[in-house]
Amino acid sequence: MDMFEFLSPLFVLLTIGGTLVGIIFGAIPGMTATMAVAVCLPVTYSLGLENGLALLLGLYVGGISGGLVPAILLGIPGTPSSITTTLDGYPMAKQGHGEKALRIGIIASLVGGLISLVILDLFAPALADFAIRFSYVEKFLIILFALSVMAALSSDLLLGIFSGFLGIFISLIGTYDVTKGGNGEWRLIPPGTEYWLESGFSLLPVLIGLFGLAAILDEAQTGALPGMSQKDIKIGQSERFSLRIFKGQTVNLIRSSCIGTFVGILPGVGGSAASILSYSNAKTFSKNPENFGKGEPAGIMASEAGNNGLTGGALVPLLSLGIPGDSATALLIGAFTLQGVQVGPLFIANNPVTWDAMIIAMLIANLAMFVLMYFAIRYFAMVVTVPKHILFPVILMMCVIGAYTINYGIMFDVWTLLIFGIFGWMMSKLRLEVAPFIIGFILGPSAEVYFVKTLESFGDVSIFFTKSPIAVVLWLLIVGSIGGSIWLHRSASKHRDA
Template identity: 50%
Template sequence: MVEMLISGFASILTLKGILLIMGGVILGLIFGSIPGLTATMAIAICLPITFGMDPIDGMALLMGLYIGGVSGGLIPAILLKLPGTPSSIATTFDGYPMARNGEAGKAFSFAIVASFLGGLLSILVLIMIAPPLGKVALRFGPFEYFAIIIFALSLISSLSGKSLAKGMMAGLLGISFAMVGAAPIDAFPRFTFGNSAMDAGFSLLPVLIGLFAISEILINAEKTVKDNLKVNMKKISYKVSLKEYLGQGWNWLRSSLIGLGIGILPGIGGGTSNILAYVAAKNSSKNPEKFGKGVPDGVVASESSNNAAIGGALVPLISLGIPGDTVTALLLGGLVLHGLQPGPLLIQNNGDIVYAIFAALLVANVFMILFLFLGMRGFVKMLSIPQNILMPVILGLCVVGAYGENGRVFDVGALFFFGLLGYLMVKYGFPLTPLVLGFILGPLLETNLRRGLMLSQGDFMPFLTSPIAAAFLIFTVGSIGLKIYSNWKKKRNARTQQFELLEGEQ
């Protein structure tokens, strides 16, 4: 293995190879940082360019685009509360408040290092144990996937704040919106109300940008001059001590493992892993009430997990020929384009190319951290732009991002609809994250439920008799039960304290 990896580095570390990886990372960062231009789009555009290249050079460019595209999403997430990519949703929760508190530099430092370390861990795992991990993922059928998704949805209870009911309502609303359009199995149109534009349903990007960016613009528009959000650039902190980095060690490891595990499971991806890692970090924190107000823990959790999902998603692609997400589906096309057949025999027949891909990922990860740190102070200067200039620019980017994904005017309308919905939800105390989680996981939930019922001929028992599925369903009940108990205990303690205060006054 070591000899093959050294050979892979020798193939990649040529002038041409380095320039291709550098160019891929830079272009990926640009695409990832502009809402609407994702890593998927960058790879789709550049895939035909690689056709005339040597397979190693072509895959080196694509790996650079992949790493840069995922990592670039942290830039607008921290500065503008715009999730540049679906995998940076949770970065906005604490990254943006940190920026508003004069800690944009700190937020970037934590996010960049977390991205690098999360990616590094997942790539090393990919290199060492891709075949056995791929076989484990292959054992998961529709029954197991259904139970895992139910468990993930149960984590909505942890994102619901003080009101479990409001969180559950938001999650169900997200699932309802996901059901608009063609059904996943038979393509039967649902809830389209005779409008052909709704046949394709709501796209993820307009939903995300509307909920997290347009709603923020509307909230800021309400603020008076006294509530000016302009940040004092002189007070921005860039320094992060080694002790602060080391203090995030367990958070980084846990979040990276979550991202790696989710990435290995085909179809779920970094858009879900960063939210689940954020929830895990919040649940294990001694001060969960600080999350959402600007703590590095939330930024580290999100960025570690979404970059760790990169290596995870490549495990089933390389070892089994199964793409883990949309990007790896394009990479599958790239491999086939160069005459390679992903699957169990890929490493055996084309080991030199596979290990060159591994080496390209490691080199791209290094370039990613270098370019982000070099550009960090330039990114932070965006905070000095007055709100009356910045907000219209953000609005324009939102519209371009929503329209650019599919070229549909309908998506622009959906953008403003979800923006208004997000604004009203925030005003009335409904959390936005459960809605997003429900929207992302809703189609996967329905697809696996229907596939399972087709396999069992309408019998629900396999969902309970499968050991893996049964275990996750038990975890689901436990997760909801713990939240209910936690809320009850808090209310009881509050009543006890109030009673003691009244007794003291008497």
């Protein structure tokens, strides 16, 4: 079978077009790569799996990279993963070197994306081959470990754990599917809603609501940023750019890319953690740490290589274990669901064409991101001037249309969009964590099946602790992630009190 049979002009155009749209989303403060993927997700149904993934992966890569534009020019992170880019990018822009800072960030983004892609290609198949040998016990513990990692890295450990289990609880609304060993009985269904909730809440409207509508509601409450004019864009005069600025920064780029990839592999951690860890390591190992925060190019390199390293890393657990690495890859599960494909340990072996298509799409997206942004950066800089009062109504309309049509015109899916849009907006007020919630919602039904099947097979809860050495290692990792989080939170509290 020709590994390039999926490669067509449409495939390439969708990847490049997705990258372009993703850059625009990332460049507008308040909009993210996750939002771009959520809004465009319904479109993929008519495109087929490979072409649909090409579009979404382009949006993902472009959205992560586009965040550097407002971070450098306005000092406002376009995406959460661009937080540390502002620390040195904005000072450079104020010094009249905005275009230079942008080009540094673009090149670092390309390096991070390509290194993470190599790691994805090498490690995802190997991890999938290893995971095939997992029994129901190990599969359940893997999900429990994913939730513990996300909870441990949340701003509040207990609220992170609660958010994850709340997601599992809501995912169990509906009938216990007989095809999964259930008895077909209703559970957790409020009286009067049996007709709509017999099969539970549909995944895709939930995702669009949490990541699309919730962001619009949050902007509506806080008020959009004042309109930007071209005078606000601190891009300075066109200046000669030389790659010599990267001399001596090879280790920084590779280290930051690998850190970002590793953070991406950890479920639900997110791009902000990747960029912060990369930036802090670059500062620690720098010969001139005092320059960081004052317009140091090495800081921009570390931040952008780190957050783009996330793109390939987050796909590793998704494709090998069926566990999303971050909120954007959680949305990719929606694309697989639309096409009737299940991700997990058997995905790569059973879908070699789709696997090859994803690798090629990621490569094209990273190269397209570099070409589009490097040679047209002045035009992308103008994206930050687009008025929010024009942009958000269009996005809201796309969310509603997408939710309505995604399951062939079910009005309850629009209500689901509204319910979870409001719920997602309220979560930030209640300090609940969206990432653990959505991963819990996605993995809840699988966790239930693995737990019940284990009890049916062995009849004793102790089997979860004694089944195999792998299970013991997973328990140690779960306890270690929670214990480490408690220690870090206590250390931070003591530091604040001091």
